[in-house]
Amino acid sequence: MCPVSLKSVNRKTAAFIALVAILAVWVCYRGIVLPKLRYWGSTPEELAMRLPGDELVPERPMLIMNHAITIDAPPEKIFPYFVQLGQDRAGFYSYDWLERLSGFGIYNTYQIRPEWQSMKAGDFVTFHKAGMGMRVASVDPGKTIVLITDSRERGHRLPADKWEFFPVPEGKYVAWNWIFHLDPLPDGRTRVYSRTYANWSSDNPFLNLALANAFELPSDVMDRRMLLSIKQMAERDR
Numbered sequence: 001m002c003p004v005s006l007k008s009v010n011r012k013t014a015a016f017i018a019l020v021a022i023l024a025v026w027v028c029y030r031g032i033v034l035p036k037l038r039y040w041g042s043t044p045e046e047l048a049m050r051l052p053g054d055e056l057v058p059e060r061p062m063l064i065m066n067h068a069i070t071i072d073a074p075p076e077k078i079f080p081y082f083v084q085l086g087q088d089r090a091g092f093y094s095y096d097w098l099e100r101l102s103g104f105g106i107y108n109t110y111q112i113r114p115e116w117q118s119m120k121a122g123d124f125v126t127f128h129k130a131g132m133g134m135r136v137a138s139v140d141p142g143k144t145i146v147l148i149t150d151s152r153e154r155g156h157r158l159p160a161d162k163w164e165f166f167p168v169p170e171g172k173y174v175a176w177n178w179i180f181h182l183d184p185l186p187d188g189r190t191r192v193y194s195r196t197y198a199n200w201s202s203d204n205p206f207l208n209l210a211l212a213n214a215f216e217l218p219s220d221v222m223d224r225r226m227l228l229s230i231k232q233m234a235e236r237d238r
Helices: 006-038 044-048 075-083 096-101 205-236
Strands: 063-071 124-126 133-140 144-150 174-184 190-200
Touching: 006 063, 006 205, 044 063, 063 205, 075 174, 075 190, 075 205, 190 205
Parallel strands: none
Antiparallel strands: 063 190, 124 133, 133 144, 144 174, 174 190
16 A cells, blocks of 8 residues: 655645635635626616616626616706717726727727717617627617627628627627616705616537636626726716
């Protein structure tokens, strides 16, 4: 019978401890951190509330983001900042240094610019300097903007050099919306919602997990920063 070396035991113990630590961090991230980021600022009633544009992703979403914030300003002071969103317009009021580091080419503008105050259904909101972005599905002035991307809808025309999604295998799809909705409050303040439902077709659970985590964390962090920036700007403009 061969004796087990102390070094071998120590290596196995260290590996076990490392595995437990990784699992603990993962459980904490998935069970505590991610839900707080995913539903930041939202009440249970707001999570259940239907918003215009929800119907554009009718399947059970694989990824959900629902953020809410109260801004001490009326909708007319807030809505113009959403109208001018875009890489080739005012940016997204988030961490633009990080967006540039990632190659998006975004530079934020923190003032309302009259030349960017036009948005209608069929327009295009650019995310990346290479032309990737989302279509404008609908605009209810002063109230709601709904963006949509759905690879099953290929019949619409896009502006030159613009595109919506990465190549999708035959028979598969990817779809997501991005909704900005403003509800005026009786005291002159406004409740602002930013919601995304995303879905895609995949039978691979590991791919689903990878996609969800690749997009969800950065989307949550950047969207939260955007809402906080708009709050600061709109309250400054009162």
